[in-house]
Amino acid sequence: MNIWFPASIALIVALIPCAVTTLRGSLLDRLAGLELTGVVMAQLFVLLAVGMDRVAFVDLGLAATLLTFGGGLVFARFLERWL
Amino acid sequence: MSILVGALVGIGVLLILFSCIGAMVMRDPYQRLHYIAPPASIAPFFFAIALFVGESDRAAGWKMFLVFILLNATNGVVTHATARAMRIRSGKPIGDLTAEERA
Numbered sequence: 685m686n687i688w689f690p691a692s693i694a695l696i697v698a699l700i701p702c703a704v705t706t707l708r709g710s711l712l713d714r715l716a717g718l719e720l721t722g723v724v725m726a727q728l729f730v731l732l733a734v735g736m737d738r739v740a741f742v743d744l745g746l747a748a749t750l751l752t753f754g755g756g757l758v759f760a761r762f763l764e765r766w767l
Numbered sequence: 768m769s770i771l772v773g774a775l776v777g778i779g780v781l782l783i784l785f786s787c788i789g790a791m792v793m794r795d796p797y798q799r800l801h802y803i804a805p806p807a808s809i810a811p812f813f814f815a816i817a818l819f820v821g822e823s824d825r826a827a828g829w830k831m832f833l834v835f836i837l838l839n840a841t842n843g844v845v846t847h848a849t850a851r852a853m854r855i856r857s858g859k860p861i862g863d864l865t866a867e868e869r870a
Contacts, residue, residue: 687769687776687821694780701791705799712853716799719845720790723807724783726834727814734818734827742830749834753841757848764852 688735695728715759722752772821779813782806796853800846807842811835 702724705717726748733741783806790802812835818828854861 687773687817691776691780695783698780698784698787701787705787705791710796712796712849712856713799715849715852716790716796716803719849720787720799720803720806723803723838723842724787726838727779727783727806727811730814730827730831730834734822739824739827739830742827745834746830746837749837749841753837753845756845760845760848760852764855 686735688731692728692731692735695724695731698724699728711763715756715763718759719752719756722748722755726752768820772817775813775817775820779810779817782810782813797850800850803842803846807838811838 699721702717702721706714706721707717708714709717726745728745729748730742730745733739733744786802786805790799793799793802811831815828815831815835818831819825822828851861
């Protein structure tokens with residue numbers, strides 16, 4: 685057992701308030717919750733990969749970071765104009 | 768060394784936990800946006816340092832550092848775009864204050 689597993693579990697627990705934020709409130713409250721969830725998930729992937737000693741899976745965190753960026757922009761644009 | 772790694776990871780985790788709770792508690796979407804900044808800009812830095820110090824394989828540390836740079840670079844853009852979308856949806860002018868906001 686290394687430090688990375690408890691840290692990963694703590695980040696999974698941190699996803700609960702992110703989920704509450706994303707499921708409640710107005711559309712824009714939910715978008716803020718979604719973006720926060722994406723940021724937490726990106727780091728969770730890295731910590732899980734290191735905890736399981738699978739360094740190759742750290743790339744999931746990189747991919748999640750980029751996708752969070754793109755997804756956040758797409759949602760913001762759609763909410764601005766069409767939804 | 769393990770104490771240092773534990774401290775760095777603990778700081779990063781606590782930062783993220785408190786930011787998530789703060790975002791949940793806030794009532795205004797503009798205020799919630801502020802709580803995205805610490806997990807995006809500070810926590811990955813602590814994780815990257817912990818990985819460099821604690822792990823013999825430096826690849827994970829460099830990748831986490833890259834995550835830190837990407838999150839730092841993109842978070843401001845996304846937050847600005849989201850706040851702009853909020854402003855437009857509220858019907859208020861962009862780039863200028865209303866009379867109520869000026870008072």
